[in-house]
Amino acid sequence: MDASAPVLLPPRLSLILRPVPRRRRFTIATVARFGGLTTAQALQFAEGYVAEDLVLQTARTLAREVGLDPVAPSTGAALRLLAAASSARAVVEIGTGTGVSGVWLLRGMRADGVLTTIDLENEHQRIARRIFVEAGFASSRTRIITGRALDVLPRLADGVYDMIFVDADPAEYGACVDAALRLLRPGGVLALNGALAGGRIADPAARDLETVTIREVIKAVREADEWIPALLPAGEGLLAAVKRG
Template sequence: MGCRSGNIRAGHTATPEPHPLLEPTIKAPTPASWAYAETFVPEDEVLARARARADALGFPTIAPGAGAVLGVVAAALRARAVVEIGTGTGVSGVYLLRGMPADGVLTTIDVEVENQRAAREAFAEAGIRPNRTRMIPGRALEVLPRLTDGAYDLVLLEAGTLDVEEHLEQAVRLLRPGGAVAVNNALYRDRVADPAQRDPITTSIRELGKAVRDHKQLLPAMLPSGGGLLLAVKR
């Protein structure tokens, strides 16, 4: 049998080229790759209008990449019961409800009634039936204790509040075994990874990450989607 390459002499072994995916070091994605990943699943007019309402209200929204991940997680869990802290204008809610089964119900909590009014508009535009959402106005720590233990498949938290660790405690209580908790904005504008950043919000998110990572009931992973999406499954 002949040799494929005519320039390898007898007695000499060719050095194989390293596989491009087996580089020994971890490399951060380039800005172009990050942008490609964030927009890999394009948003439709429903989400675009919901984002415009958020801009008008001066309210931040979940990034497209993180929203797409939430939809996939909801679909993988076949999540019929989801809790969301921070309704906003419905951007994350639309992603969640589109991933959930047709009979799934989203319980969403927000202190601002105006936000929930805007979210209702987004849900209606998305063709989501009103009985698939349960909107509760109020502070999360006043509402969450009234929800049933172990009755939920997925809980979405928003980083950026000083009481987010207390939200985590409630989320673990609410989740069934095999359910998941997600924390949006878990890298907080690239501040969490920088030990020099010690403002109260950054510190609280950093402590939340440690609490999730060290929690005996949770199996965690941190994704760099959007502003950072921290995911953990309840064992």
């Protein structure tokens, strides 16, 4: 596919794109020192550090059209980095959406890599399939499975995956982490989106079910001997962990 070909947008969708200005070579610390940068401004700067192209902007807009909240650009950039750093060839994504995170993952994976992506919503996956094609990926690069993740994961082979990304119902996070431990090879990477629970994770007064569930999951991963974890403040929070050999 010609990567320079324009992306065909749905008739009801119109995107106004502005050219990304050339970025100065400075650090957030430098800006904070001389420009009085606030924490919010620093996070905003980091969020826009890696710009999204037209394909990703289209996938993001389509996600919002169907009521989804796709991963933030900073989260996508982190996923691409993790996939590239682990030289990922076999990746499982739980939560296809409209393909935002899938494109980021595919762009970090090896050229012969295959993304297995799972979602309950066939209509969302239909959009994602188009997005993957527009992004220049052959159909052989993706294996799109419609179904509940906890029903699909037991059918996947043990110890052969390089990376697993989870962006699903927080109530299933614990089970997904358990499945990842079985599915990943030694040195494989687990990435869990939404790990900051909408900013509530550090508030001891936040006792809603979702926050408590996420808090328990990230604590369990931190304390488990099988994982080497880090909590990254990208987007809604990304828990990343490497499976020990």
